[in-house]
Amino acid sequence: MPELDPPPSPGGIPRLSLALGLTVAVFAAFVSLGGPVQLLNPAAGVWFTELIVFFGFPFVVLGGLGRPPARVTGLDSATPASIGLGAAMGLFNYAGWAVPLMAAAQRAFPRELLERFDGAQLFANQSTLERVVFVSGISLAAPVCEEFFFRGVVQRGLMSKLSPPVAIVVTAVLFSGFHLDPVGFAARLELGVLFGLLAWRSGSLWPGIAAHAVNNAVATVLFLFSQGAEESEVPLKLLVALALVGNVGLLGFARLAHGRLLAPHPAEDEAVAPPVPLWRGALPFLLTGALVVSLVTTLDWRGVTLRLYDATHPLPKELASAPELVTLRARARAGEVPLEEYYDARSLMTPARHERN
Numbered sequence: 001m002p003e004l005d006p007p008p009s010p011g012g013i014p015r016l017s018l019a020l021g022l023t024v025a026v027f028a029a030f031v032s033l034g035g036p037v038q039l040l041n042p043a044a045g046v047w048f049t050e051l052i053v054f055f056g057f058p059f060v061v062l063g064g065l066g067r068p069p070a071r072v073t074g075l076d077s078a079t080p081a082s083i084g085l086g087a088a089m090g091l092f093n094y095a096g097w098a099v100p101l102m103a104a105a106q107r108a109f110p111r112e113l114l115e116r117f118d119g120a121q122l123f124a125n126q127s128t129l130e131r132v133v134f135v136s137g138i139s140l141a142a143p144v145c146e147e148f149f150f151r152g153v154v155q156r157g158l159m160s161k162l163s164p165p166v167a168i169v170v171t172a173v174l175f176s177g178f179h180l181d182p183v184g185f186a187a188r189l190e191l192g193v194l195f196g197l198l199a200w201r202s203g204s205l206w207p208g209i210a211a212h213a214v215n216n217a218v219a220t221v222l223f224l225f226s227q228g229a230e231e232s233e234v235p236l237k238l239l240v241a242l243a244l245v246g247n248v249g250l251l252g253f254a255r256l257a258h259g260r261l262l263a264p265h266p267a268e269d270e271a272v273a274p275p276v277p278l279w280r281g282a283l284p285f286l287l288t289g290a291l292v293v294s295l296v297t298t299l300d301w302r303g304v305t306l307r308l309y310d311a312t313h314p315l316p317k318e319l320a321s322a323p324e325l326v327t328l329r330a331r332a333r334a335g336e337v338p339l340e341e342y343y344d345a346r347s348l349m350t351p352a353r354h355e356r357n
Contacts, residue, residue, distance in 0.1 A: 013065065015160040015269065016160050019154050019156070019157020019158060022057075022061060022149075022153055022154070023174060025057065026057055026058065029052075029057055030049065030178065033048075033053060034048065034049035034053045037292070037293060037296075039307060039308070040293070040297065040307065041130070041296045041300060041303065041307070042122055042126065042130070043126060043131070043133040046133075046134055046137035046138060047141055047292065048292050050141035050142050050145035051141060051145060051285070051289075052285050052288065056288075057285075058148070058149050058153050059285075060276075060278060060281040060282045061278075063273075063275070063276035063281045064275055064276055064281060066275040068271050071267065071268055072156070073151075073152025073156065074203055074205045074206075074263065075152060075206075077203070077263040077266065078202070078204040078205075078207070078263050079260075079263065081260050082207045082260060082261045082262075083210045084210070085253055085257045086198050086208060086209070086211045086261075087214045089207075089250055089253045089254065089257070090210060090211030090213070090214035090215045092247075092249030093190075093191070093194050093211065093215065093250050094214070094215050094219065095245060095249070096242065096243050096244075097187070097190050097191075097194075097243075097246065097250075098187050099246075101187040102183075103233070103234045105183045105184065105186060106183075107233065109182070113182065113183060117181050117183045118317070121317075122134070123224075124320075124321070125326070135217075138217075138220055142212070143209045143212035143213040146212070147199070147208050147209045147212055150171055150174065150192070150195075151171065151195055151205055151208055152199070154174060155167055155196055158171060159200075167196075168192075168196035168197060169193060169196075171196055172188075172189050172193045173192070175189075176188035176189040176191075176192055191212070191215060194208075194211060195211060195212055196208070198211060201257075201261050201262070202261040202262055202263050202266070203267050204267070207261055302333050302334075302335060305339060306332060306333055309342075309343060313350075315346065315350065319349045322349070325345060325346065328341065328342050329342055
């Protein structure tokens with residue numbers, strides 16, 4: 001007997017078509033909206049991108065089609081035990097897989113590419129408050145919003161046509177690709193597989209959210225504590241030890257999780273609710289996004305101007321991070337010296353000027 005196609009989702013759009021359409025639309029919004037706002041202010045931009053692009057846009061579309069967003073994605077159900085297990089697996093996975101894969105990438109990629117995709121640039125020229133906002137966005141907003149979109153919408157849509165393992169891997173590839181970072185691609189791909197497995201086995205997004213949050217928080221804290229230290233490769237013996245300890249812990253918690261991950265009310269693909277008019281569903285997100293952009297450009301116009309200037313007049317990392325230039329930039333942003341004084345100093349440090357001298 002031939003296999004029947006899965007029923008279409010409410011609104012008459014098949015789940016796979018909906019997932020693929022949203023993937024294209026969200027990526028376009030990520031590049032055209034999220035990128036520019038992050039350029040204006042990285043800290044506010046992270047929250048804008050996560051809440052508006054990865055969460056708000058698919059949330060509004062699902063609601064407009066009469067599909068209750070929290071119910072069909074698995075955002076509305078979990079147990080404390082499953083969340084704790086997800087967090088533990090995220091921690092051991094970080095040691096067993098994320099660190100070794102990133103260390104391998106550091107050895108494999110050329111220095112020029114490593115500098116271009118160096119995560120330290122995200123924290124450059126940020127105030128203490130901005131760093132707090134940025135870290136909270138990475139550790140809180142990103143896990144919730146990205147899991148909602150990738151595992152709740154994309155992965156579940158792919159599973160309507162593909163086997164779960166294939167859908168999990170394809171979603172993980174998309175998840176890693178969206179970050180536009182070839183250096184971290186392998187590590188994020190593996191993370192995407194872990195988050196996908198947790199979402200599939202539990203019927204809930206929360207174990208994966210917990211694993212995602214722990215991974216991001218640990219990585220960010222370790223990075224911040226290592227700033228200022230002399231750059232060096234992680235010793236091979238330490239990488240092997242981390243891989244062994246991490247995988248033993250990961251497998252142990254995976255066995256412990258057997259039968260304990262399933263949510264009380266797993267996500268329902270065909271849950272139906274009264275459609276929410278698109279304008280009504282989108283209005284809170286549009287107002288929030290406009291407020292964020294308005295506040296950033298109004299309250300920190302000097303910082304925005306400096307970031308735009310830096311982006312259009314790039315310098316090599318060693319020149320851009322020169323202490324005297326960093327100090328002058330901070331004074332220009334605070335209004336202690338004219339912006340033009342910083343522009344002139346930066347222009348004198350361009351490679352072409354150095355070559356002529």
